[in-house]
Amino acid sequence: MKRKQATASEKKKNRKPTTTTRGANRTRSEIAQLLAGEHNEPHRLLGAHPARRRGRTGSIVRAYHPDAVAAELLPADAEPLEMKCNPGVPVFEVFVPDAPPPLRYRLRFTAADGRSWEQEDPYRFLPTLGDMDLYLFNEGRHWRLWECLGAHVREMDGVTGVSFAVWAPNALRVSVVGEFCHWDGRLYQMRQMGSSGVFEIFIPNIQPGTLYKYEIKTPTGDIRLKTDPLAFSMERPPGTASRVFATRHTWHDQAWMRRRSERDHTREPMAIYELHLGSWMWNDDGQPLSYRELAPRLVEHVKRLGFNYIEPLPLAEHPFDGSWGYQVTGYYAPTCRYGDPDDFRWFVDYCHQHDIGVIVDWVPAHFPKDDFALRRFDGTALYEHEDPRLGEHPDWGTLVFNYGRLEVRNFLIANALYWLKELHVDGLRVDAVASMLYLDYSRPEGQWLPNKFGGRENLEAIDFIRLLNQTVQQEVPGAIMVAEESTAWGGVTRRVEEGGLGFTFKWNMGWMHDTLLYFSKDPIHRRYHHQDITFAMIYEHTERFIMPISHDEVVHGKKALLAKMPGDIWQQFANLRTLLAYQYTRPGKMLLFMGIELAPWYEWDYQQPLDWSLVRYPERAALQVYLEDLGRLYHASPPLWRSDPDPQGCRWIDCHDSDNSVLSYYRRDDAQHLVVILNLTPVPRDNYRVGVPIPGEYQLVLNSDDPRYAGSGYPTATGLSSDAIAWQGFAQSIALNLPPLSALVLRGA
Numbered sequence: 001m002k003r004k005q006a007t008a009s010e011k012k013k014n015r016k017p018t019t020t021t022r023g024a025n026r027t028r029s030e031i032a033q034l035l036a037g038e039h040n041e042p043h044r045l046l047g048a049h050p051a052r053r054r055g056r057t058g059s060i061v062r063a064y065h066p067d068a069v070a071a072e073l074l075p076a077d078a079e080p081l082e083m084k085c086n087p088g089v090p091v092f093e094v095f096v097p098d099a100p101p102p103l104r105y106r107l108r109f110t111a112a113d114g115r116s117w118e119q120e121d122p123y124r125f126l127p128t129l130g131d132m133d134l135y136l137f138n139e140g141r142h143w144r145l146w147e148c149l150g151a152h153v154r155e156m157d158g159v160t161g162v163s164f165a166v167w168a169p170n171a172l173r174v175s176v177v178g179e180f181c182h183w184d185g186r187l188y189q190m191r192q193m194g195s196s197g198v199f200e201i202f203i204p205n206i207q208p209g210t211l212y213k214y215e216i217k218t219p220t221g222d223i224r225l226k227t228d229p230l231a232f233s234m235e236r237p238p239g240t241a242s243r244v245f246a247t248r249h250t251w252h253d254q255a256w257m258r259r260r261s262e263r264d265h266t267r268e269p270m271a272i273y274e275l276h277l278g279s280w281m282w283n284d285d286g287q288p289l290s291y292r293e294l295a296p297r298l299v300e301h302v303k304r305l306g307f308n309y310i311e312p313l314p315l316a317e318h319p320f321d322g323s324w325g326y327q328v329t330g331y332y333a334p335t336c337r338y339g340d341p342d343d344f345r346w347f348v349d350y351c352h353q354h355d356i357g358v359i360v361d362w363v364p365a366h367f368p369k370d371d372f373a374l375r376r377f378d379g380t381a382l383y384e385h386e387d388p389r390l391g392e393h394p395d396w397g398t399l400v401f402n403y404g405r406l407e408v409r410n411f412l413i414a415n416a417l418y419w420l421k422e423l424h425v426d427g428l429r430v431d432a433v434a435s436m437l438y439l440d441y442s443r444p445e446g447q448w449l450p451n452k453f454g455g456r457e458n459l460e461a462i463d464f465i466r467l468l469n470q471t472v473q474q475e476v477p478g479a480i481m482v483a484e485e486s487t488a489w490g491g492v493t494r495r496v497e498e499g500g501l502g503f504t505f506k507w508n509m510g511w512m513h514d515t516l517l518y519f520s521k522d523p524i525h526r527r528y529h530h531q532d533i534t535f536a537m538i539y540e541h542t543e544r545f546i547m548p549i550s551h552d553e554v555v556h557g558k559k560a561l562l563a564k565m566p567g568d569i570w571q572q573f574a575n576l577r578t579l580l581a582y583q584y585t586r587p588g589k590m591l592l593f594m595g596i597e598l599a600p601w602y603e604w605d606y607q608q609p610l611d612w613s614l615v616r617y618p619e620r621a622a623l624q625v626y627l628e629d630l631g632r633l634y635h636a637s638p639p640l641w642r643s644d645p646d647p648q649g650c651r652w653i654d655c656h657d658s659d660n661s662v663l664s665y666y667r668r669d670d671a672q673h674l675v676v677i678l679n680l681t682p683v684p685r686d687n688y689r690v691g692v693p694i695p696g697e698y699q700l701v702l703n704s705d706d707p708r709y710a711g712s713g714y715p716t717a718t719g720l721s722s723d724a725i726a727w728q729g730f731a732q733s734i735a736l737n738l739p740p741l742s743a744l745v746l747r748g749a
Contacts, residue, residue: 031091034064037185037217038172040192040199045091047123048101058097061105063121066090066186068109074118076104102126104157120204122188125156127200128163134196137167140406143475145414146332146422149198150230153208153246161204162244164190164212166228167407168378169197171216176201177225178212178241185215185223197407211241213372218379227329227372229383229411233341234317234330240372242330249345253352253424260357260426260478265504266544269634269641270589272359273307274550276324277315277338280594282609291339291347299354305597305624306631309357311429313551315344316363319370324551324606326431327398328363329373331415334423341423348424357426359480360419364412364468365432366398375399383408389449393435395442403436404460413468420476427480427504428472434486436461462501469502480504482546493544508545508588511536516553519579522566523661523681523741530658533680537586537655541647545588554593554604562599571682573599573619574711574741577626577704578678581743584634585667585676587650589641597624622710629709633702633745639667639674653691654728662738664690664728674701675746677738684714685738691730695722697749698734705739714739720746 033039034046042064051060063071063083071083071092083092096103103124110116129148136142137149149165156163164176174192175185180203190199216224227234231242251257278288281297289297302310317330325335334344348358367383369375374383384399385391391400402408419425435441440448440456451459472479483492483503494500518532526533554560565572565579576599583590595604598614614620634640643649653664653675661680666673675692679685692698700718705711716737727733738744 031089034091034189035089037175037189039189040171040173042189043123043191047121048096048103048105050100051095053095053097056097058095058099059101059103060093060095061103061121062091062093063107063109063123064091065109066184067111068092069112070110072108074106074108075099076106080108102157120159120161122161122201122203125159125202125204127191127193128152128154128156128202129165129193129198129200134193134198137198137407137410138196140410142410143414143417143471145410146230146232146418150228150232150332151212151242151244153206153244154202156202156204159204161202162206162210163200163202164214164228165198165200166190166214166230167196167198167411168214168216168382170219170380170382171199171378172219172221173217174199174378175215176203176212177215178206178210180206180210180212183213183215185217206244208244208246210244211235211239212244213241216378220379222379224376224379225372226377229374229377230332231317231330232332234333234336236336237319237321240319240329240370242333243336245341247342247345249342249349251345251349251424253349256352256355257424263478265478265480266645267642270309270546271307271584271631271634272309272311272546272589272591273302273305273594274311274313274548274591275594276313276551276604276606278321279604279606279609281612288338288609291343294338295347295350299351299356302356303354305627306634307592308355308635309359309426310351311359311361311591314361314363314431319368321606323368325361326363327366327368327396329368329370331411332418345423352424357480358424359427359429359482360425361431362416362419362428363431364401364416365430365436366393366396366400368398383411387449389443389447390439393442394447395435402460403458403464409464409467412464413471416468416472417475420472420479426478427482429482429484429507430465430503431484433465433483433492434489436465437485437487437489465501466496470496473502482507485509490542504544505546505589506543507548507550507591508536508543509548510539511545511547511588512549512553515579515582516549516564519575520564520566523571523683526661526680527658530656530661533663534652534655537650537652540587540650541645544645546591547583547586547588548591549583549593549596550591551593551604554595556603558603560600560603561596563601567682569619570710570712571741573623574682574705577623577709577711578680578741578743580627580630581676581702581704581745582663582678584630585640585674585743585745586665587644587667589644597627599623619710622708626704626709629702637667637672637674637701637747639669639672643667643669651693653693653730660685660688662688666693668693673748675748677736677744677746679738679740679742679744682740684740687735688738689725689727689733689735691726691728691733692722692748693730693732694748695724695732697721698746699749700744701747702745703739703742704744705742711742712739714742716744 030045048059073081083094085092133148176188181187190201228242233243233245235241314325316328317333486509491500492506496502514532565575663678698720707713722732
């Protein structure tokens with residue numbers, strides 16, 4: 001039986017597709033993806049690619065512009081070539097024989113109205129990220145992440161432009177948008193770099209100062225406009241765009257930076273002036289001072305008062321002034337409210353050149369729900385947890401970072417290093433550490449998930465904190481890491497290798513609470529609250545502490561510091577002077593919030609500058625003199641700081657005289673010692689005997705009741721010799737008059 005001959009059409013139908021046919025089908029499919037805005041690797045389609053046509057090798061170049069009806073290829077060393085396209089499909093192509101990639105060329109597009117323009121082809125450039133960058137990032141160990149992600153001005157193949165890179169692993173498509181493309185997400189679609197989740201593109205001819213965002217098509221097809229998580233600069237609020245920035249600052253603080261790397265901060269003086277830059281001082285136009293205006297005035301002020309560190313509230317970019325900077329949307333961008341990032345560098349540089357260190361509040365515990373920022377960045381819970389029992393902070397209405405995700409850890413640790421290395425800040429005060437450590441922090445039963453062992457500890461956050469502090473210690477020797485941690489978690493400042501969290505210091509919130517509670521009591525009742533003023537010494541050497549009287553204590557109805565003090569106006573100032581002497585002379589470093597030197601009656605208001613006119617009042621002018629003298633005494637007295645870590649550096653002389661509300665203790669190091677006596681009632685104590693550790697002469701070096709400080713001038717000896725009278729467990733003692741509500745500091749010969 002003869003086999004029936006196939007017809008021509010049947011032969012065509014049954015024919016196996018050739019390589020050329022398969023390639024054409026793939027190209028049509030990719031063009032459809034590109035036009036639909038769902039191509040995650042447009043460089044595979046666009047730009048120059050090796051090709052072979054009619055036996056000749058060369059390149060096929062494709063270009064895309066949604067507004068174009070015609071296009072030409074403009075080779076660097078040849079005549080223009082017309083590019084073809086299918087009707088209605090603005091993807092143009094041309095074969096260039098005998099010219100394998102890479103090619104140098106420009107493109108000329110023509111619109112339907114006859115307009116034409118030339119441009120470099122962003123799809124002809126090689127990737128700006130290397131395999132090692134991507135590997136380290138996905139491993140969570142790229143400690144200079146800011147050098148590869150974000151926006152960077154650079155030159156590629158002789159063309160200046162900006163490379164953009166962003167992590168958005170679940171996006172269908174990511175585009176860079178801005179005024180340079182009329183915010184049209186169809187134009188600069190980025191390529192995804194393998195399985196890394198990172199999208200990248202180099203866009204020629206963009207300049208520093210350009211505003212941009214990422215347009216992201218999510219897995220559900222939604223379009224989201226997002227700021228760059230690694231933007232170095234941001235648009236002034238209420239604007240939310242990122243800004244291309246390239247630093248031109250030349251540092252002049254090399255001497256400071258060398259000394260920083262060799263310091264043991266636990267045995268050096270540290271008096272910290274905490275401030276909110278926007279409300280410290282305003283200019284004549286009623287606006288906050290800029291970084292460059294602030295630095296000289298601030299440095300002169302704090303040095304005069306004896307502070308050697310400043311600690312601004314968070315300076316990373318934030319949209320809402322009322323958050324004081326604690327709800328960050330631009331982690332790598334110093335806020336533009338006071339200038340650009342180089343203005344901030346100048347500010348830090350100026351401080352260092354005048355021997356003032358800079359510690360900045362840093363907020364890795366949570367981030368806001370603003371839709372233009374990190375929240376559901378690629379349409380999924382990328383930086384946060386999906387489950388609100390893990391991913392939301394009920395107190396602040398914010399989101400919690402997913403510390404178990406390697407890329408998120410990397411983002412945060414690299415951010416800490418960025419502030420310490422690139423911006424030269426000397427330390428970070430890590431906000432809300434307690435909320436990171438506990439899964440049930442401020443959550444009712446049933447609204448939190450236990451860890452894998454059934455406990456309440458956030459194991460992933462603990463691992464993150466330890467890695468953070470270890471990495472900072474290795475990468476930035478001498479950097480200061482401070483924990484704002486309000487619970488009894490053990491080992492906050494113990495080395496990670498010893499089972500601790502690895503911080504340099506911890507805020508002593510217990511001391512702050514107990515001390516302010518005690519000083520708020522009427523002196524007649526203080527005898528019943530003596531334990532409040534003495535209790536902190538029991539746990540004093542369980543951690544390395546900073547004693548804070550911070551911004552949190554002068555807002556939200558807690559009253560200004562002066563207004564917390566009982567009694568008439570004289571007693572209030574006397575109480576305040578005694579409190580400050582106590583803070584300066586006990587173990588630990590100290591922090592005071594701006595305005596303490598002005599002693600206002602009212603709480604701090606971030607919308608108003610400090611009332612500098614208050615210095616015209618004699619009591620407040622005298623308080624500034626007192627702070628100057630207290631600061632000089634502190635820095636000139638090694639017993640007040642060199643022996644802070646040593647239990648023997650501070651010992652009670654008498655902590656039991658609750659009937660008289662008098663405390664006495666001494667500070668010492670190898671060379672000298674100081675005796676401190678606090679009379680915490682307005683009743684003078686004549687001929688009050690105090691034991692002393694060493695026989696000999698004692699000189700009065702501070703009397704908070706001195707008339708220079710608006711004190712009463714109650715008579716007391718300025719020079720004393722010890723008596724061979726055993727007292728309070730000491731073989732020697734002295735007797736002196738204690739002025740009312742006063743602190744006396746005596747130096748032993």
